[in-house]
Amino acid sequence: MIRARELTKKYGDKTAVDGLDFAVKPGLVTGFLGPNGAGKSTTMRMILGLDRPTSGAVTVNGVPHEDSVAPLREVGALLEAHAVHPGRSARNHLRWLAATNAIPDARVDEILAQVGLTEVADKRAGKFSLGMRQRLGIASALIGDPPVVILDEPVNGLDSEGIRWVRHLCRQLADEGRTVFVSSHLMTEMALMADHLLVIGQGRILADDPMTEFMAGHAPSYVRIRTRDRVQARAALTGVAAELTEGDDELRVSGLGAEAVGDLLFDAGVRVHELTAVQSSLEEAFMALTAESVEYRADTARPTSDLVAQGALR
Template sequence: MTIRAHALTKRFPGPRGSEGRTAVDGIDFTVLPGRVTGFLGPNGAGKSTTMRMVLGLDAPTSGTVSVNGHRYADSPAPLREIGALLEAGALHPGRSARDHLRWLAASNGIPHTRVGEVLELVGLDAVAGQRVGRFSLGMGQRLGIAAALLGDPPVVVLDEPVNGLDPEGIRWVRGLARRLADEGRTVFVSSHLMSEMALMADHLLVIGRGRILADCSVPAFMAEHAASYVRVKAPSLDDLGRLLQRQGADVVREGSGSAAELRVTGLSAPEVGEAAARDGRVLHELTLVSASLEDAFMTLTADAVEYHAQTELEGATR
């Protein structure tokens, strides 16, 4: 089972006389089975719109998107083909967790015994009879995941699945996604938590302003967009910096006083240490600092962010 998009485009009309907005702009991608594909992008990049088009909730303006060669809306039993979590809060507050899943199972010809299995899987079996209106955000999220897994689908689409979950729940979702992929399923996950995506995903799709910015494995993404450097602290930093520049390094001094350090690129940590030793210099710190997935993501999407917050308060008054 694969998800394929070709020239997928979605434009939303604007007020009368205006041009409107292009949320997704002619993108092509394939989500393959047997791996977790992470779907990343800044707010407003087009992630949710793309997922809604995969599930037939939004109609493309042009282009196509298919699940296993056909439109998801054409499936006779959708929950048996693709399970999805888009809006965890889309629940009837007066219905119990068990009854919510029972009517979903009945509508797709799924045996009622499966309801108990998924409730136990997500850890809600003890509260299955409670009304979901009393559920916390995390409990609602678990129920949404249970609904996505109800039909034992070969394709699973999860939009921000760890929202509202505690650390144990976040780790559980991570393990669940990995286990589903290891079973040969197609797993498509959107998240803003880069630290989790770094641990969960095998492959990344990065979107910005409606266009695909990257479509590659996590190691390839890091190799291209993550910059590592060597942090050096020592007496006489300026003299050391000039020494390292003569060795071909790019050197930037940051901080002041006891917090001053050099950020060195172009030389490895052993090469920096050896150059200092040959010149008889003492080092107080020599550390290779590897960039994170978050750093690489921010570097790639810097020009694709629509909503920039100020980093400092301006004009604050008492």
């Protein structure tokens, strides 16, 4: 288990991580989400002992990770897939990692097969594609068969088969009782993978909930209606629905189920072309929750041509 207590990191006047208090439990895939600049990488580095907290503390299975005698046997981590000497083969990279933690050499071939790199095991890592480097990074994280696994953006550069493999791998590791902590910007994958979500913004915790509770609280459901009889539809639903909003070609009703909406419209003689129960996505819930915490925001209101004309882009 990973346990953080009032974990804080400051760089001069800037507070990157501000009093985080959380626990990442075994047997679950915990998704770690936040906008760019939210403090995710800094938090992961402090868990691994690569950055020292300004105040507070974080432990892995009850002890600071930097105190571990054989760290690869305690925590496997992928923070940067490029952290491999380009002239070293995948096999030799894993062999020296194994040697530093008294891991049997036979484990190298076993893990190469697990991540699908057996056929290129003797190829120099500098010739690898991004996806192959990601697989090698995951192999490095798993070489010690650790009870705690931390993966930062593990599906970057992977194709559809590779993304699916990472999803199933994380699920398998959690089912084995390991602590799995995964950061990703791919919300569709996180929705399929994670059991629990830890969301931070501007260094503070915004949510720490099971996936089901997070979705129930931040991703409301609604009923989408498409009809040419909008006036009659609004009249039938006004005062009955909790909320009624109108888009370019649809009405959205919250607070009523699809069957209740359909009955009301039928009784009012409204012609309906579409009636769909919709659950907001994890991406929509995440965007709504973190809207005030985005540090780097593009100016989407101004067309690129205007920026070029004003000399902002050259």
